[in-house]
Amino acid sequence: MSSPDPTLIDRFVEQFGGNRALAHVHAPARSEIAGNHTDHEGGHVVAGALDVAIEGIAALNGTMVARVASEGYEPFEIDLSDVSARPEEQVSTSGLVRGMAAELAATGREVKGFDLVMTSDIPGGSGLSSSAALELAVGRVMETLWPGDPVTPTAMAQAAQRAENVYFGKPCGLMDQLSEALGGIAHIDFKDPAHPVSEKLDFDFADKGYALCLAYMGTDHSVSTADYAAVPGEMQAVAAEFGQTRLCDVPAEAFDERVVDLRAKLGDRPVLRALHYYIENQLVIERWDALCAGDIDTFLDLTRRSGASSGMYLQNVANGGNDQPAMVALALAEHVLGDNGAVRIHGGGFGGSIQAFVPLDMVDHFVKSMDAWLGEGNCRTYRIASEGAYAAWL
Structure with missing residues (x-):
């Protein structure tokens, strides 16, 4: 566990006063390495915690009020004597804090007021799941400040997912929260959502001659909320035709037999998105095997195929019209790389970020x-971080 920046402690004391026991919290961002929109269908993903994170300092304050100050945002307070969901707090940090308080209270802890100062070097709106990092940071703070049994990474990730679904009002899978809770690079199977199976790998792309780069388009995520929600919605509409809620419970063979009537009933895009699920889910398994074998060439070839499936079948790169920032970014990245490396859409898609695996001798030119x-600053390299979200007394 790393030590906090002393200036963060100074900021806490300046904001809330000193002479209290302090806890340090760290919650990393994440990159989806493989598995574009497979998690919510009970499929496989490979994800990695990144070397950018939320850092915070917290302490109990002797009240029932949570006081939160995050660099670059207005401080806020919420009364924790009532942790039920409030419609007016949806799509707000207040909602996430209240949601995590409800989750930690459900573990048998006594809810108490606290002060929290946070800072982040996760690029805002870049598709690196700063919201999940925030949820985990707040959850780990509460776990530390409120005595009780330790919460496993999986349980904390599930709590954060519920807070985002119910209190924040955003439908999401579990990949972001679980990868950030676990740390490192991990293969996760979401077949059983209550008990996802995960395994970690000690892997550094630089050892194989490549850098992990993410390029952010600088667009407003909120304008694509409906487009993002339509992806799982349409996949699950296909699953419903088989009496299931997720595509993981629909064998590919059964889907194949009904393509004609599914197109007639649901239209082509849901069918294409279901096809992407089956293609991508298999590619995840093959990419993980390539990483475990240290076979970077096979990994990159499969990554290119994944990117093509997302663009053509999943269709989460562009939603039509004149504005297509992600498609432009992908084309520009391929223009620079030529036959080298690999590029693909990253995360939810539409206006977030693209991912590129860039030969080390091309990184400076690519980023520039x-x-x-x-x-400026919208493209940068990242490393995989070994530590997941944690909090500890100083």
Whole structure:
């Protein structure tokens, strides 16, 4: 566990006063390495915690009020004497804090007021799941400040997912929260949502001659909320035709037999998105096997196929119209790389970020070129971080 920046402690004391026992919290961002929109269908993913994170300092304050100050945002307070969901707090940090309080209270803990100062170097709106990092940071703070049994990474991730679904009002799978809770690079099977199976791998892309780069388009995520929600909605509409809630419970063979009538009843896009699920889910398994074998060439070839499936079949790169920032970013990245490396849409898609695996000798040129087109600082390299979200007394 790393030590907090002393200036963060100074900020806490300046904001809330000192002479109290302090806890340090760390919650990393994540990158989806493989598995584009497979998690919510009970499929497989490979994800990695990143070397950018939320850092915070917290302490009990002797009240029933949570006081939160996050760098770059207005401080806020919420009364924790009532942790039920409030419609007016949806799509707000207040809602996430209240939701995590409800989750931690459900573990048998006594809810108490606290002060929390946070800072983050996760690029805002970049598709690296800063919201999940926030949920986990707050959850680990509450776990530490409120005595009780330890919460496993999986249980904390599930609590964060519920808080985001119910209190924040955003439908999401479990990949973001679980990968950030676990740390490192991990293969996760979501077949059983109550008990996802995960395994971690000690792997550094730089050892194989590549850098993990993410390029952010600088667009507003909120304008694509409906498009994002339609992806699982349409996949699950296909599953419902088989009496199931998720595609993992629909054998590919059964789907194949009904393509004609599914197209007639649901239209082509739900069928294409279901086809992406079956293609991508298999590619995840093959990419994980390639990583475990240290076979970077096979991994990159499969990654290119994954990117093509997302663009053509899943259709979460562009939603039509004149504005297609993600498609432009992908085309520019391929223009720079040529036959080298691999690029794909990253995460939810539409206006978030793209992912590129770039040969080390091309990184400077790649980043400089993408920044020139997308804006200074919108493309950068990342490393896999070994530690997941944690909090500890100082």
